[in-house]
Amino acid sequence: MLAKIYEQNPSEKELQRVVDVLERDEIIIYPTDSVYAFGCSLRSPKAIERLRRIRGKSEEKFTVVFENIAQVAEYCRVDNAVFRILKRNLPGPFTFVLAASARIPDKALERRRTIGVRIPASPVARAVVGALGCPMITTSVKDDDQVVEYTTDPELIHERYGREVALVIDGGIGDNVPTTVVDLTGDGPEILREGKGELQ
Numbered sequence: 001m002l003a004k005i006y007e008q009n010p011s012e013k014e015l016q017r018v019v020d021v022l023e024r025d026e027i028i029i030y031p032t033d034s035v036y037a038f039g040c041s042l043r044s045p046k047a048i049e050r051l052r053r054i055r056g057k058s059e060e061k062f063t064v065v066f067e068n069i070a071q072v073a074e075y076c077r078v079d080n081a082v083f084r085i086l087k088r089n090l091p092g093p094f095t096f097v098l099a100a101s102a103r104i105p106d107k108a109l110e111r112r113r114t115i116g117v118r119i120p121a122s123p124v125a126r127a128v129v130g131a132l133g134c135p136m137i138t139t140s141v142k143d144d145d146q147v148v149e150y151t152t153d154p155e156l157i158h159e160r161y162g163r164e165v166a167l168v169i170d171g172g173i174g175d176n177v178p179t180t181v182v183d184l185t186g187d188g189p190e191i192l193r194e195g196k197g198e199l200q
Contacts, residue, residue, distance in 0.1 A: 003018065031125065094180050098117050098184055
């Protein structure tokens with residue numbers, strides 16, 4: 001199923017369709033401010049397990065998409081210094097590695113005590129999380145092509161993954177530059193991967 005959702009005033013009816021799918025323990029593909037990504041509800045162990053199978057042997061870890069910083073603080077340890085960095089840079093094309101609280105399911109942590117945190121600048125991604133009422137577990141849609149790392153066309157993504165996921169959100173052509181990954185669990189910010197975002 002392919003659902004067109006526009007960044008300006010995302011349709012409440014379409015968003016509800018997406019939420020219904022996520023609440024049935026299904027997986028979606030949705031646009032972010034960097035690349036297209038798989039997503040499922042944080043509350044669905046069954047969907048998280050299926051997402052692990054789809055991801056396969058990829059080195060990429062799961063991250064969690066939040067609606068806002070207040071929601072991040074419910075699931076991760078956020079002190080004043082971390083809060084200031086998040087506030088300066090989010091929403092935006094960053095993945096911040098934070099210490100996870102007990103509210104993040106073990107299935108998502110995969111034997112780690114930290115988790116990557118995203119608040120995309122994409123209104124569609126944030127609207128989905130807001131309508132769902134809880135964060136989403138997510139991982140990037142990679143391309144099989146060794147040269148082109150990320151697939152950017154939602155119709156091609158639907159052709160490739162339409163049988164593995166319940167719904168693909170068409171938010172237009174995506175980017176092919178991933179997020180900048182920043183570790184905030186040490187004494188100061190450490191950039192683990194240079195990507196689309198420039199740290200402020």
